[in-house]
Amino acid sequence: MTTRRTVFALAGASLLLAACASTQHNNAQPPIVFVHGNGDSASIWQTTVWRFEANGWPRERLHAIDLPYPLARDDDGKALPGRTSTGEHMAFLKAEVDKVMKATGASQVVLVANSRGGYAVRNYIQNGGGDKTVSHAVLGGVPNHGVWAIKGFREANEFAGTGPFLTALNAPKNAAGDEVVGPVKWLTIRSDNNDKFAQPDGLWIGAKGTPTNVTFDGPALKGAQNVVLPRVDHRETAFSPAAFDATWRFITGQAPRTLVVAPQAQPVLNGKITGLGLSSTDPASGNYSNNLPLPGAQIEIYATDPASGERRGAAVHRKTVGADGLWGPFTAQAGVPYEFAISAPGYATTHIYRSPFPRSSELIHLRAERPLAADKDARSTVTLTRPRGYFDGERDKMAFDGKALPGVPPSGAGMSSSKIKLMEDGVRAISAEFNGEKITGRTWPATDNHLVVLELTY
Numbered sequence: 001m002t003t004r005r006t007v008f009a010l011a012g013a014s015l016l017l018a019a020c021a022s023t024q025h026n027n028a029q030p031p032i033v034f035v036h037g038n039g040d041s042a043s044i045w046q047t048t049v050w051r052f053e054a055n056g057w058p059r060e061r062l063h064a065i066d067l068p069y070p071l072a073r074d075d076d077g078k079a080l081p082g083r084t085s086t087g088e089h090m091a092f093l094k095a096e097v098d099k100v101m102k103a104t105g106a107s108q109v110v111l112v113a114n115s116r117g118g119y120a121v122r123n124y125i126q127n128g129g130g131d132k133t134v135s136h137a138v139l140g141g142v143p144n145h146g147v148w149a150i151k152g153f154r155e156a157n158e159f160a161g162t163g164p165f166l167t168a169l170n171a172p173k174n175a176a177g178d179e180v181v182g183p184v185k186w187l188t189i190r191s192d193n194n195d196k197f198a199q200p201d202g203l204w205i206g207a208k209g210t211p212t213n214v215t216f217d218g219p220a221l222k223g224a225q226n227v228v229l230p231r232v233d234h235r236e237t238a239f240s241p242a243a244f245d246a247t248w249r250f251i252t253g254q255a256p257r258t259l260v261v262a263p264q265a266q267p268v269l270n271g272k273i274t275g276l277g278l279s280s281t282d283p284a285s286g287n288y289s290n291n292l293p294l295p296g297a298q299i300e301i302y303a304t305d306p307a308s309g310e311r312r313g314a315a316v317h318r319k320t321v322g323a324d325g326l327w328g329p330f331t332a333q334a335g336v337p338y339e340f341a342i343s344a345p346g347y348a349t350t351h352i353y354r355s356p357f358p359r360s361s362e363l364i365h366l367r368a369e370r371p372l373a374a375d376k377d378a379r380s381t382v383t384l385t386r387p388r389g390y391f392d393g394e395r396d397k398m399a400f401d402g403k404a405l406p407g408v409p410p411s412g413a414g415m416s417s418s419k420i421k422l423m424e425d426g427v428r429a430i431s432a433e434f435n436g437e438k439i440t441g442r443t444w445p446a447t448d449n450h451l452v453v454l455e456l457t458y
Helices: 010-020 042-054 086-104 117-127 164-169 241-252
Strands: 032-035 062-064 109-114 134-140 185-191 207-211 225-229 273-277 288-293 298-303 317-320 338-343 349-354 380-385 398-400 413-415 417-422 429-434 437-442 450-455
Touching: 032 042, 032 086, 032 117, 042 062, 042 241, 086 109, 086 117, 109 117, 117 134, 117 164, 134 241, 185 241, 225 241, 349 437, 380 429, 429 450, 437 450
Parallel strands: 032 062, 032 109, 109 134, 134 185, 185 225, 349 450, 380 450
Antiparallel strands: 273 288, 298 317, 298 338, 338 349, 380 417, 398 429, 429 437
16 A cells, blocks of 8 residues: 555664664563464464563563454354454453553553454554553554455455444544554554465455455554565464564564574473364364363373384373363473373364473463364374464475475465375374474374374474
8 A cells, every 4th residue: 555654674674663662671671462363372472472581571571362262253243152252352352451460560561463363452452441551562464454345245244344343443543544543652564465364366265366455565554663574474474583573673672682582491381271162053063263271181291202203201291180271380301392192071182292392381272172074084184283374385395294285285375284184004103394393293093083283383
């Protein structure tokens, strides 16, 4: 859009970001509240929190919210089980901000959001009193002008650029036509052209060849500092090292000391075990994500051999989780990969394989899974998932069981998971590689109600 100022490349953005910053790194850092996107959880901010810690931000001032029902309604004005409206989303964020301010004694917070989380941030600042409690707002990959903007098409949905929700948020706030509310300082971060939810064509919303009337700069907002990161995908607008660099500069006015996650000798890990809700519209398909604890779920953690995925001895941690769903704390060993085996009534035994953890975290959330009807003929199913980004066949160096990733197109970043259905019996090693991170697990038998997940960290 010619009416929105866009800053290309971080080097060119540095002076502008420094000029708008008011909080210096060597002063008391304000609390930061991280707001996840549609269908996600607090765990998605794991690496971002690590980077803030590595640059000296106190852990007790870094808070990632966990919206219980993270999916948007089909129609924002009509209740749908397991979904939240824009109003409910905003109210939850407001309550979380109030808790953080009370716990820290701070008068203001910084809000950092990805995707749908940015809608709650904007709604809170514009309509919930956040203009007084928020100093800075960072919006990574937020579809501020809609995922589609087609008159008469699903306009009751909050992602509709021509719908009432976004029309109200984007209404001019002053004579200059700014779309953001002051005195809050605003930063948007977007991709140049690789964000699946800021595309002129409707491919990623199931309407290939249909114009969305949304452009690549749809996440930019008039009145904000607008940064463009080359080739990043929808989630990397918030969770990549480059996004962290832009965010840190905006908040502090200085360059971060490091973009690397500084390791600790014995990371202490914790998180929540969650499950899945049954779809009210199609129970057979299954399953919608929620962030509710799964009391009674059992976890066993095993150190694994990095080459074969085999367990190295007995479980190093086991627990039956209580009402809070917390499965830890667990002290991990540096450089050791782990298997997290989760079992719960009504679920498959879910084996989640993870790379070694460099730092402590309370955001290692784990989800029990159910087998899908489409996989009932498989002897084993293994899913490779990348929570903090997508797979790009042209950009990324990756392999899954020594081959290309099933279901991932040769170009464009639109898929964050890939599944292999193995039709042979027996258990063997199975590996995945993504831009230098390698995970090896085992092919547990689906016939005995087991599922395997290889989860990337970066």
